[in-house]
Amino acid sequence: MRDVIEHRAGFPVERALRGTAAAARSDVVLALLEQQGAAVSTARRWRLPPYASKPLVLFSVWLAEDIRSAAPEARRQLAKRYSGADLITHMSVHETEILEDAGISRDRTLPVTFGVNDDYYTPGTGPRDIELLAVGQDRGRDYRTLFDAVRGTDLVLTLVCAPANVAGLDVPDNVRMMGLVPLADYRELLRRARVVVVPTHELAYPTGQSVALEAASTGACVAVTGTQAMREYFEDGTTARLVDVGDAEGWRQLLLELRDDPAQRAALGASARVAAQTRFSARGMWAEIAASCVERGLV
Template sequence: MNILCLVDFRPGQGDHWLWNYLPNAKDQVDFVVPPPALDWVHGPAKVLVYYPAFVWLGVQSWRWIAHHLCDVVLAWEGKNGLALACLRALLRRRWPKLVIAGYGHRGLATVFPWLIRFAMRYVDRVIVFTHWEAERLPPILGMEPARVVFCPLGSYDVQKVKPSIRLPFEYIYSGGRSYRDYRTLVQAMKEIACPLILNAAPGDMRRIPSRSNVLRYGMVSLESYWNLMNGSLFVVIPMRAVCFSAGLIAILNAMAAGKAIIATRIPASEDYIEDGETGLLVTAGSVSELHDAIAFLLENPDERARLGRNARRQFELFYTMEAFSERIHHLLEDVCRSA
């Protein structure tokens, strides 16, 4: 297959993204990448400083397709594929095939639903990472159920990262940006003796009171994030009550690290964490449930280790980058074979 990938990161020399894990694939893979966008901006200003980068991506990918052989376009997340989908719909162009992977129905998609439905008529497949999205999105997007496909996400193996941070004390770890509920987590840390290391952007911590046992490290490099997770006793992923696939990368990273996980019960966590076997799920916004789960894992190291082993085993079976890349590749082949 001749595949054009629309992603918002610039692959390095010799980096072929998912195809790094597909040594037997004979595809020709190319990339078009948008200019840098200010993803930390919120509110109306985001229309001016964030979304134009992805409109540019749609135009550039259209031009690229006009001059190159291409069987299928793979857009990573809706923001990278919707501008191209709109152009296809305006000009009634259905070739090459267009697949959007990791679509999340949020942001402008909820403000302009008519525009999304218009564009989605010219998208061949939407790949989502939760069963909830696969079941609920087709009527919202105006698509047949067969065109919205669930595919389990995969993640890098964080245990392969060389240790560069070793802290001289035991700690609980939490980190990440999207749709986190750090207020509930900080409140749940009351009277917990073990410190919590928290990697969060300053904006995510606004108006959240400080605690002496919560060490705010701010945002760190990806390697430092993995190292801090690898060195922790266990990982807490507090989420707001959202229905799309938020927090999944953190969940899969923790599973890869072989850590017991405490996560908010939302569709994303329910698809990937088996409560009581690979982690513990708590009700969104419940300070008492989260506090009790943290205290339980601190007081029961054998159970903590069992959950971590089970999580690592599940990661190795289903959620490696090799397994995920194979799943995406099979879906692309299926799309290219379809009429």
């Protein structure tokens, strides 16, 4: 029954139904991620209790990108689906305009500074014995460009991702495929990596930011694609090294440079760790959202 309902609705419903009793006792409903807020938003539009009287905050990741890449009618449907939300957060300033163009008023949006758990992602005590590490199965990953960069070199790349991420790609011999790993193993890989590489496409949101900032929090040297959104989180030469979108030759030159420059890696890693603690912590992100809820009178 659940599968039939959710298939026809086009969004998850079960958690909103299971949450009705808790929502009745709560000051605000926070949806993680935006899809989980679709049913609550619909209930608010239809004035269904208990959600009708509860402010709804959507913690969104993909909404602006989905709107940007959708056909006109699909954009209208997405804006309508989330019209019951009082506040929609997003992770890059330029996403605000995308949402506004779709009919979501600016006073219902909030660009937040994404943060990670810097108490969990801490520097390790062992050696950094992994030359290059890439992690991630987000739709924004650009492993084709990364493979072109390391192909034919003596660089050694360790890659953690789902098989679907590399389907149809020619994986070079110097790439060590690990598949998916548990969370604790992932943290240990970040601690062991000399350089954490995050190659991405240009999307509306800062795709790859979780891995990049978690790596930064461990004190790893981070190299990322310099998308418009990611440049809000990393500064080239200070907290990371940035490469243009799709620039395989640029990646090759940078990775060879970082491989042979331990002093640069150490300096970048130290600066990245400080930035994660002072500017990009989860504590700061949630405090920012909470303060906005108070400021806007939602709680």
